[in-house]
Amino acid sequence: MTSKTPRTGNQYSIHYGDYSAVICELGAKIRRFDYQGKEIFCPFGVNVLTPPCHGAVLAPGPHRIDHGADAVNGTQY
Numbered sequence: 751m752t753s754k755t756p757r758t759g760n761q762y763s764i765h766y767g768d769y770s771a772v773i774c775e776l777g778a779k780i781r782r783f784d785y786q787g788k789e790i791f792c793p794f795g796v797n798v799l800t801p802p803c804h805g806a807v808l809a810p811g812p813h814r815i816d817h818g819a820d821a822v823n824g825t826q827y
Contacts, residue, residue, distance in 0.1 A: 756796040 759775025772782040774796075782793035820827050 757799060758796055761796065 756774075757776070758779075758781065761775070761781065762773045764771050764773065768786045770782075770784045771780055772793075773779070774781045776799075781796070783790045
């Protein structure tokens, strides 16, 4: 029997105190987030492509940009 990787990639479970989360490999998105065994926000299925939310990684972080400024398409932010 072969194991098929879910559409969202490998799944990583992390726990801290009363909190637990499942992070999917595809986009490092939070697939599930619980507090004391109760869902904090709507999870999505292991074979559902990740919705455009759920803890998307924003990189680089604003604290990593020189003087908090950046240029995108010729506009300075």
